Amino acid sequence: MLQLDSFLPYRLNVLAKRVSKALARQYEDRFGISIPEWRVLAILGREQPLSSNDIVDRSQMDKAKVSRAVTALVERGILARATHPQDQRLLRLSFTAEGRALYDRVAPLALDWERDFLAGLTAEERAALLGLVDRLEKRLGEMGEG
Amino acid sequence: MLQLDSFLPYRLNVLAKRVSKALARQYEDRFGISIPEWRVLAILGREQPLSSNDIVDRSQMDKAKVSRAVTALVERGILARATHPQDQRLLRLSFTAEGRALYDRVAPLALDWERDFLAGLTAEERAALLGLVDRLEKRLGEMGEG
DNA sequence: CATATTTTGTTTCACCTGAAACGATCTTGT
């Protein structure tokens, strides 16, 4: 018998969607950034420059979505889009000065929200949760799911 | 510094999306059921009859999405849509015989997939994960998200 | 009672999404 309360795919989806929406409220209106745009920024905040494909790999977004988010961010002067010297198919995406400044304002907001969200968990519980997420991702890989 | 690897909103979203897609592969082609339709079935599988609003509450889908999924399932003869005798605004949704038969074939598929997916976790880890999801959902409620 | 307000589910509309087609570039094999 399928018990939805304990059916993990269902529970994960509901939780993830609520978290995404709640977090988006922190930056959408204030900075005019969509969820896909925020994801691009978050990934570039860690590592730069990256190609669109790199972002696709790291974000699990499809390449059309990444392309649109990148285009919007470039048009707003937040990202610089250069081409790779050795391979002109590849973009080399990085923050402009303005983009870096924006990221430096948005990222703390996101981290603050996360801290508040996780306030009820101990450090051990947080680590355990991340560890479980890691293992489940790995399991998906083993199962041949992308 | 925002470390995306340990940023839970990001990790949850990537995981949930992959899980949803992988699971959807189990039933989409074989039974012609979309993800929202499957969710409606899963909820009705546990409790019947329900109104559309009940399904909205239990699924975190918006009411337009539920309305469309229900309409499609009714048109396919999978759900019966009766009106409540005391309140004619309310639908009383339940499986037809065909719908019950379909559910009885799809649900085991979903459970099998989940079992395979969770094969690497001990029973304790699974319980811990569900417990954490519960608490995070509750936390979102406290934060006024929904 | 009469009317205002609320609740339920559908529909509209502008936007988002992703699979597939595409042009451009690079790589492989001969």
Place this chain on the structure above:
DNA sequence: ACAAGATCGTTTCAGGTGAAACAAAATATG
């Protein structure tokens, strides 16, 4: 060097999405 094929990112297009407007029905208020 050349053709065939792969890879990268953009664009197209058919369909999905959700906020808001809506109609129908119930409830609350004076």
